[in-house]
Amino acid sequence: MHSLEQNKAPIYEALLRYKSMRVVPFDVPGHKQGRGNPELTEFLGEKCLSVDVNSMKPLDNLGHPVSVIKEAEELAAAAFGAKHAFFMVNGTTSAVQTMVMSACKQGEKIIMPRNVHRSAINALIISGAIPVYVNPGVNKQLGIPLGMSVQDVEKAISEHPDAKAILINNPTYYGICSHLQAITDLAHEHNMLVLVDEAHGTHFYFGENMPLNAMAAGADMAAVSMHKTGGSLTQSSFLLLGKTLGQTLNVGRVRQMINLTQTTSASYLLLSSLDISRRNLALQGKQIFAKALYLANYGRDEVNKIGGYYAFGKELINGDTIYDFDCTKLSIHTRDIGLAGIEVYDILRDDYGIQIEFGDIGNILAIISVGDRALALERLVAALAEIKRRYQRDKTGMLDHEYIDPLVAMTPQRAFYAESFSLPIKNSEGKVSAEFVMAYPPGIPILAPGERITKDIIDYIVYAKSKGCFLTGTEDMRIENIKVVEE
Amino acid sequence: MELWFTEEHTKNVRFSIKVDRQLYSGQSEFQRIDVFESPEFGTFLTLDGFMMVTQKDEFIYHDMIVHVPMATNLNIKKVLVIGAGDGGTVRELTRYDSIEHIDMVEIDKQVVEVCKKYLPQTACKLDDPRVHLYFEDGLRFVRTKENCYDLIIVDSTDPFGPGEGLFTKEFYGNCYKALKEDGILVNQHESPYYEIDAQNMARAHKRIKEFFPVCRVYQAHIPTYPSGHWLFGFASKKYDPVMDVNEEAWNALGLKTRYYNTEIHKGCFALPTYVKEKLLNALD
Numbered sequence: 001m002h003s004l005e006q007n008k009a010p011i012y013e014a015l016l017r018y019k020s021m022r023v024v025p026f027d028v029p030g031h032k033q034g035r036g037n038p039e040l041t042e043f044l045g046e047k048c049l050s051v052d053v054n055s056m057k058p059l060d061n062l063g064h065p066v067s068v069i070k071e072a073e074e075l076a077a078a079a080f081g082a083k084h085a086f087f088m089v090n091g092t093t094s095a096v097q098t099m100v101m102s103a104c105k106q107g108e109k110i111i112m113p114r115n116v117h118r119s120a121i122n123a124l125i126i127s128g129a130i131p132v133y134v135n136p137g138v139n140k141q142l143g144i145p146l147g148m149s150v151q152d153v154e155k156a157i158s159e160h161p162d163a164k165a166i167l168i169n170n171p172t173y174y175g176i177c178s179h180l181q182a183i184t185d186l187a188h189e190h191n192m193l194v195l196v197d198e199a200h201g202t203h204f205y206f207g208e209n210m211p212l213n214a215m216a217a218g219a220d221m222a223a224v225s226m227h228k229t230g231g232s233l234t235q236s237s238f239l240l241l242g243k244t245l246g247q248t249l250n251v252g253r254v255r256q257m258i259n260l261t262q263t264t265s266a267s268y269l270l271l272s273s274l275d276i277s278r279r280n281l282a283l284q285g286k287q288i289f290a291k292a293l294y295l296a297n298y299g300r301d302e303v304n305k306i307g308g309y310y311a312f313g314k315e316l317i318n319g320d321t322i323y324d325f326d327c328t329k330l331s332i333h334t335r336d337i338g339l340a341g342i343e344v345y346d347i348l349r350d351d352y353g354i355q356i357e358f359g360d361i362g363n364i365l366a367i368i369s370v371g372d373r374a375l376a377l378e379r380l381v382a383a384l385a386e387i388k389r390r391y392q393r394d395k396t397g398m399l400d401h402e403y404i405d406p407l408v409a410m411t412p413q414r415a416f417y418a419e420s421f422s423l424p425i426k427n428s429e430g431k432v433s434a435e436f437v438m439a440y441p442p443g444i445p446i447l448a449p450g451e452r453i454t455k456d457i458i459d460y461i462v463y464a465k466s467k468g469c470f471l472t473g474t475e476d477m478r479i480e481n482i483k484v485v486e487e
Numbered sequence: 488m489e490l491w492f493t494e495e496h497t498k499n500v501r502f503s504i505k506v507d508r509q510l511y512s513g514q515s516e517f518q519r520i521d522v523f524e525s526p527e528f529g530t531f532l533t534l535d536g537f538m539m540v541t542q543k544d545e546f547i548y549h550d551m552i553v554h555v556p557m558a559t560n561l562n563i564k565k566v567l568v569i570g571a572g573d574g575g576t577v578r579e580l581t582r583y584d585s586i587e588h589i590d591m592v593e594i595d596k597q598v599v600e601v602c603k604k605y606l607p608q609t610a611c612k613l614d615d616p617r618v619h620l621y622f623e624d625g626l627r628f629v630r631t632k633e634n635c636y637d638l639i640i641v642d643s644t645d646p647f648g649p650g651e652g653l654f655t656k657e658f659y660g661n662c663y664k665a666l667k668e669d670g671i672l673v674n675q676h677e678s679p680y681y682e683i684d685a686q687n688m689a690r691a692h693k694r695i696k697e698f699f700p701v702c703r704v705y706q707a708h709i710p711t712y713p714s715g716h717w718l719f720g721f722a723s724k725k726y727d728p729v730m731d732v733n734e735e736a737w738n739a740l741g742l743k744t745r746y747y748n749t750e751i752h753k754g755c756f757a758l759p760t761y762v763k764e765k766l767l768n769a770l771d
Contacts, residue, residue: 351656352655352656352657353655353656374624375624375649375651375652378624378626378627378652379626379651379652379655379657381627381630382626382627382630382652382655382657382658382661383655383656383657385630385657385661386656386657386660386661389660389664390660
C-alpha cells in the first residue's frame with residue numbers, strides 16, 4: 001500500500017550521521033551529550049543523551065523546516081493520506097489548540113460536543129471563540145456520553161449558520177465514533193471547517209477493519225496522538241491538514257499558529273520517535289494493529305465470560321450516536337458488580353500491579369496498542385475475575401451517569417478572565433464557574449468556565465471524590481473551593 | 488576445544504558447565520530452548536539461557552516438589568501441575584497409585600516435545616493414562632476452575648518471560664479458588680541468597696500469605712540453581728506440613744527416593760535466620 005519511500009526516516013538518519021561526525025558541542029543543551037550530567041546519563045543511557053541536541057543545520061529546525069524535518073513531514077503526510085503533517089512536540093493538546101485557533105478568531109463560533117478534552121475548551125479561552133455545544137447522546141445503561149447525532153449537528157448548523165468550524169471526537173475516550181463522513185459532508189456544505197480530535201485514533205490510519213479516519217473522510221484538520229497508540233514518546237503528536245484545505249487556511253498560516261505557542265527548542269528525542277514510529281506503522285501497521293485487535297477482542301470475550309462485567313463492543317452500534325466502535329479499546333462497565341470503575345482501577349494498580357488508562361464512575365478502560373502481549377492481557381483478565389470474587393457487592397445507591405448537560409452562561413474566555421471569587425463547592429449552586437473541574441484522566445470537564453453550577457454537578461463532584469476519582473482543574477488543589485464569576 | 492555453558496547468576500557471578508556437545512537448539516513462540524550434553528551433569532535443558540533441569544540433580548527438585556505435599560495428605564486424588572514441561576514432576580506423581588487424575592498445563596508445547604526426545608528420564612510418564620496435557624497459559628487455565636483440585640503444583644520458570652503470570656497475586660487467588668477446602672498449593676519459590684531472586688521469593692511469599700491460612704517455606708540443595716540453595720512454598724487451606732505429615736503411612740508405601748525422606752520432610756521447614764527475616768519483611 002505504501003511506497004518504498006516509507007522505508008526512510010530522515011530525522012533519525014540525520015541524527016545517526018550527526019553522531020558519527022563526533023561534533024564538538026559549544027551549543028545548548030548544556031549537558032553536552034550527557035557528559036555534564038552523569039547521573040542522568042546513567043539513568044537514561046548514553047545513547048539517549050547523545051542525541052538530545054539542539055536544532056542545527058544538518059538537523060533542520062522545527063519552526064521553519066527546510067531539510068530533514070521537511071522531508072519527514074512529507075513522508076508522514078503521505079503515510080496518513082494528508083496534505084501536510086506537522087510534527088508536534090507540545091502534546092496533542094497543542095495540536096487541538098492550533099486547530100481551533102486556526103479556524104476561529106475571537107467571537108467566532110465553533111460547534112462541538114460537550115465531551116471534548118479540556119485542551120479544546122482551553123483553546124476557546126485563549127482564542128475567545130464561542131462554543132456551540134451539541135449534546136452527545138448518552139447510553140443510559142453504561143452512563144457514558146456518545147457521539148453527536150447527525151440530526152443534532154444539522155440543528156446546530158441551522159441555528160448557527162455563521163459558525164466557522166465543527167470539532168469532532170474520533171473516537172471518544174471510550175472508543176465511540178460519530179458518523180464522521182455525514183457530519184464532514186454536512187459541515188462542508190455549509191462552508192464550515194471540520195476539525196477532528198483523533199487523540200485516540202492513530203491506529204485508524206494503519207490498521208484494517210478500523211473506523212473511518214479524518215483524512216479519508218475529507219476533514220480539514222486532525223490532531224493525532226502518535227504517542228497514545230502508535231508507539232512514539234509521550235508528548236509527541238501529529239497535526240494533519242486535509243487535502244481539500246483551502247486558500248484562507250494554508251500550511252504557512254497553520255505553522256505560524258503553531259509557532260505562537262510551541263517551544264523553539266524542540267526535542268529531537270520526540271521528533272525522532274515520531275519519525276521512527278511513522279516508518280514502523282507505515283511498514284508494519286497492518287500486522288501490528290491486527291494483533292492489537294485480536295488481543296482486545298480476546299480480552300473482551302474473556303471479560304464477558306467472567307460475568308458481572310460488561311466489556312462493550314460493536315453491538316452498541318446504532319447507526320447514529322454510535323456510528324462505529326474502536327475495538328482496540330477494552331472498555332469495561334463495572335457497576336453491576338457494585339464497584340465504581342475508579343475503584344476497580346485503584347484495586348488493579350494497588351493490589352495487582354496493573355495500570356490501566358482510566359476508571360470513572362461506571363467504567364474502566366484498558367488501551368490495547370502497538371506494544372501489548374497476550375501474557376499481560378491474561379493477567380488483566382485474571383485480576384478482574386479475582387476482583388469480582390473478592391470485592392463484589394450490591395450495586396444499589398451507585399450513581400449511574402457520566403454526562404450532565406451544561407448550562408452555558410457566558411463564553412469560557414469571558415468567565416476565565418472575569419472578576420471572580422472563591423467559595424466552597426457545596427455552596428456554589430446557581431453560580432457561574434470561572435474554572436474547570438474534571439477527573440483526570442479522562443480529562444473531559446465536568447464543569448467548564450462559563451457554565452452554571454447545578455445541584456447535579458455538585459452531587460457528581462462529591463460522589464466522584466468519595467469514590468477516589470483524581471479531580472483536577474481548580475486553583476484549590478484540594479478541590480474543595482471553586483472560583484465563581486461576580487455577577 | 489573447550490565448550491562451556493555459562494549462566495549469569497548475578498551480574499557479577501557466573502556459573503559454568505563444561506559441555507560435550509549441543510543436542511538441540513530452537514526458538515519456540517515463547518522462548519529459546521537448548522539441550523546440552525555434559526560430563527558432570529549429563530543431559531541438561533536450558534530456557535532462554537537459564538538452567539532448568541539436569542539429568543544428574545533433577546531428582547532433588549522433583550522429590551521435594553512432589554513428596555512433601557503427598558506425605559502431608561495421602562488422600563490426594565486430583566492434581567493440577569502448572570509448568571513442568573520436562574515431565575519430572577508428573578513422573579513422581581504417577582508413582583502414587585492413589586492419584587486418579589493429573590492435569591498438566593504447560594504454555595510451551597515445544598518444551599515438552601524436546602524433553603520427550605532428549606530427556607526421557609524425566610518425560611517418561613507423560614503418556615500415563617491419568618495424565619491430561621494442556622498447552623496453554625496456566626493463569627488462563629486456572630481462572631475457570633473452582634473447588635476442583637486437592638493439590639496444585641506450580642513448577643515454573645522464573646518470574647520473567649513466560650512464567651511471569653505465575654508469580655502474581657491474581658494467580659495465587661485463582662489457585663485458592665481452584666482448590667478444594669483442604670487443598671494444598673506447592674510452588675517453586677526461587678532462592679533466598681542473591682538479591683533479585685530473594686526479592687522474588689519474598690514477594691511471592693507475601694502474596695500467597697494473603698490467601699492461605701497455612702503458608703510455609705521449605706528448602707533443598709540444588710547444585711545447578713543460583714546459590715545452590717533453593718526454596719519451595721507450601722500453602723494450604725487446612726493441613727500443616729509438619730504437624731500433619733503421616734510418616735508411617737508414607738513409609739509404608741515403600742517408594743524409593745534419593746533425596747526425600749520423612750526426616751528431611753520435618754527438617755526442611757527449618758530455615759536459616761536470614762531467610763526467615765527476609766520472608767517476614769517482604770515488601771510488595
